Amino acid sequence: MRFRVGPSGLSGSVGEGSHVDEERGSGMAARIEELLAKLDTAAKVRLISGAGMFRMAGDAGIGLAEMPVSDGPSGVRGENWDEREPSVSLPSGTALAATWDRELLGEIGALIAAQARAKDVYAVLGPTVNLHRSPLGGRHFECFSEDPMLSGEMAAAYVRAVQAHGVSACPKHYVANDAETDRFTVDVRVDDRALRELYLYPFERSVAAGAWMVMAAYNSVNGVTMTENPLLDEPLEGAWGFDGVVVSDWTAVRSTEGAAAGTDLCMPGPSELWGAKLLDAVRAGEIPEAAIDEKVRRILRFATRVGALDGTPSPTPEFSDEKAGELVRRAAADAMVLVRNDGVLPLRADQPVALLGPGAAAPRFMGGGSATVIPAHTTTPLTGLSAVLPVTHTPGVWLSDELTAVATDLITDPDTGTPGLALRYLADGEEIGRQHRATGSLVLFGDATAERATAIELRTRLRADADGEWWIGVGAMGRVRLELDGELADAGELAMSGADPVAALLHPPQRTVTRTLRAGQEIDIRITIENLISMPGLGVFLGVTLGATPPRRTEDAESAAAVEAARTARVAIVVVGTTEQIESEGADRATLRLPGRQDDLVAAVAAVNPRTVVVVNSGAPVEMPWRDDVAAVLLSWFPGQEFGTALADVLTGAREPGGRLPTTWPVTMSDVPVLDTTPAADGTLTYAEGVHIGYRAWLRTGVEPAYPFGHGLGYTTWEPSDLEVSGHTATLTVRNTGDRPGKYVAQAYLSREQSVIDRPVRWLAAFATITAEPGESRRVEIPLPDRAFEHWTGRQWAVEPGAFTLHVGTSVTDLPLTARIG
Known part of the structure; x- marks a missing residue:
């Protein structure tokens, strides 16, 4: 058993968001040692064993308050799942990543911090930074992207923004918790290079941004459960210098002896495995008290950062309900990805529409599981569009025979x-x-x-x-x-x-x-x-x-009513999507098909109305066999509480659909190159594809997806030109050639011909997001991080000698500008 008994002071630099210099100047390390000396062994064990379902223990004798924590990927629920204490419902992780907008994540982070402070929450358990290894992953919606660089940039922006206001973020789930099947017991087998370059990278960026807490996952990696895994020592606390708290996922601590390893806080509490059993083990000399001391130091350091030790938490921005709603509405619109448009969008304000599909009146605002919150209000597509357009509505299809919660x-x-x-x-x-x-x-x-x-x-x-x-x-x-x-x-x-x-x-x-x-x-x-x-x-x-x-028409009668409404309407809008049972924590998907008869509904509507717009209300990819037969396809993701108003903004052109795909959308499930989420009979799940997931795997197979990574249309046109490279900085000119203001996401990819390393065909190195008025030209600078050129050798990061090719454009397959580097 490894014993982590680190230094009594700070563990060193933790990167760009570090408070190390500030803390050294304030004598924080000395104060921690003074407080630690006042605690007996029983008190120390209490502090690392939790005090409730969502509450860290306090100690009145040293002035330490109990510290509530809360699930936080898509809103801050607080300690209770209670409609009497509502929370702002934010867009899902996939939606936020689809914005490709670090500054917007900064605003979202401020709102999260404000919600946390209002609920007396000291840490939000998010963001979820696992990768989209397979589109079947049940919590795919909660994670940012299939690409480690995009995930890392979104995670870093989230962490910086939340913690700037004295509330801790908690990136999760460290590491390789990329699916839900047998999530408590699965043993992920993955090589060291894939771990470092893909799955660990978003956590590395989060730590560099200054994360104060990281959550250890349920699963094992290469034979060792994550709450006791050597990866908690190296690279997390070693190479990265993480000096915060490692908290277990809820019930993920597997043994009393595991307290000697890198997890600092066992949740929920009071813990049967740590608590009294751990105290006995320490007193018996089976676990050194020095190992417990190191965990307590980290908790005291955390408490000082969030203001729980001196009773002075930092002030957070003020968000009225109106201000919060406007931010969520803007973020939801900026996340929506227009993947197809023959010119039908944007709609004129006077166009009568038939609004169809099960998601029109009963959409999904969020994914299921611990990301769920209870908002004070929501706006559906039906309410949002009815406020700005003449609307005729009927669902057209029923998704389930299960009971729905009574209105x-x-x-x-x-x-x-x-x-x-x-x-x-x-x-x-x-x-x-x-x-x-x-x-x-x-x-x-x-x-x-x-x-x-x-x-x-x-x-x-x-x-x-x-x-x-x-x-x-x-x-x-x-x-x-x-x-x-x-x-x-x-x-x-x-x-x-x-x-x-x-x-x-x-x-x-x-x-x-x-x-x-x-x-x-x-x-x-x-x-x-x-x-x-x-x-x-x-x-x-x-x-x-x-x-x-309530009573329903038969499926055939309901479908016929929808088709007739579409036949007589100027435009038909069909809102389709998944259900709470399909995309939720606790289970992976078995198929990418839309549930029920939704595909049949879209096909029937499109057959009678060539101006059919389909809104896909899912958090992850679905098959769209009708995609070439409709006028427009808009992906809304799980957009949060302001779905209806944001959708109305986008469809009518009040706002541009600002999203670009953070993950590849396939034609059919059989095309997906990395799909499996089911462990073998021995409980192992082997990541045999190595570094080739997402668009990397698609490029390797040569199979064309429905829509590639990075793709997304707006309501204007663009012309990129004049790409130049100086060192590791790329610069290009982007001109808005249309008649509307718009958003351009300049995506920079690298490739390497004749490499001796097993590399992707190309990989995302950096990106920049700009807006411009009609006719305006902007000069865009894109710094390329050193890591984009490096590969992991098994012992260190290295750069293969020779030249790389830089490709710049608007998706992984639309890259008109190239340049040589090196």
Whole structure:
């Protein structure tokens, strides 16, 4: 067992975002040693063992406050999953990377910091900087890109911006947590060069930007679980000089003995593996106390940085709801990628449109899992477009027969008479807690009143707003009893054998019944759930969905209605996408096909209306067999709470679609060169492709994708020229030759002919993002980092002697300008 017992002071320079010089001048190291000396062994172990589901321990004796942390890739949820404490819902990781805009990430980071401070959160668990190795990855939407350089630049901008306001970022999941299948146990086998050049690089950039916390992943790499892996020592704390806190992913600590390795904080707490067991091991001399001291030093250093040790956290920018909404709206528009347009876009403000597809009125604003937040409001494509265009709407297709959470305006809490439901916690039949909740979808954990609960009860009054057969029921884990108007309607046990706990929390199994109701009719609903899942020290750990699905037309009738609406409209807009079950933490995708009959709907609409625009509401690539048969295709990603208004801005030309692809989109899944996410029978997943993932692998195979990495259209035209290179700096002229202002992303790639190294055909070296007015020319400077020319030898970074070729353009396959370097 390796014992990390590093120096008592600071561990050295940590790069461009470092606070080392400032801290040395303030005597931080000396203060940490003084405080450490005041702690006995038990107190030290408490500090590294967590104090709650999302809370780091404090110590009143040394003036250290408890420090809440929060999931943070797409918004700051806080410690509780509760609609009573809403959060701003931000665009997904793929959307933010699609902007290719470091400055915009700076603004987003400031908003994240402000949200964190408002919720008393000291660290946000993000960004997610794993790579898009396979488009089947379940959390593909949460990660930035298939390219390490683009991911690294976005990650560095995020870290700098959040931490500039005294809130810690936490890049995750270190390392090679690039898929969800068997994520707790999979052993990723990957060679050292691919690790250094691809998978570790975004973390390296994050540390160089000054990250104060890094999360160790669940998986193993090359035979060792990541919370005990030598990669925590080298390169993280060695070559990179990381002096912050390594926190485990939740429940990723595997052993008490592992406390001797590089993980500093075991979460959630209180930890059964560290806590008392670790204290016994230290007292028995099995683990040196010096190893624990080094972890405590890092936590005290972290506490000083975030203001938890002296009670003076840094002020953050002020964001009104209006200001936050405007930023999210602008970011969402700047992330949307227009991959096809025959001239139908932008639309005129007076054009009547048929707005179709399941995502028109019920879109996805965010991906599922720990990236989920509960916003105070959302705007759908239907509400956004109806505000600026004459709109006729029908879904055209149903995606699922599963229950959907009941709309809050259809239910009334019988205790308060306000929209929502009454929730009671029961212990052996006695009430121990009562809440009013304004949602039909609950995630219950960490509630102190629920620690003794043996059952919960939900009561509400449902008002039907349509005639016909309604599906009514509940999703949960445990023994469920459903009563309607005082009579037992259904009862039984609900369980998910072997399910990922996140999936069980967010997508629990369901029981349903049907009732024929009249519009305006009301019905009392009472649900009791027993055999509750609970966690030590946290109480109830349960997801509950109160479902009420209104009557529907048959699929054939609904499809026919959509086609008829499209036939008579000037323009047809179809919003298609994935579901919460398909793109979410806890499971990888099995297919890239759109669920349900969405492809059939698009094909049928396009057949009757040549001016069909398809909006793809997914966080990751999907197959689009109709893409050449429609007038325009716009990728919206998961755009956050302002989806509808941002989409209206882009479709009408109030804003330009500013996105460029951060990942390759295939024609069919069978074309994808790196696809597998399933471990072998022995639990290993081998990254046999080495450094060739994403567009690198596509270029190597010679197969043409639907849309290449970097691709994206705007509403103007551009002319690049006059490429010059001086040292490692490229300069070119870009002229806006159209009649509208626009955005240009200059992408610089390197290649090397006749290399003795196994290199990609070409690889992204750098990029620059500019805007220009009609007719305006801009001179653009693109610094090329030394690392872009280097390769990992197994022991060090090296540059192969000889010349490289620089290619500059607007995608990995559209590179009109070239120059020689070296």
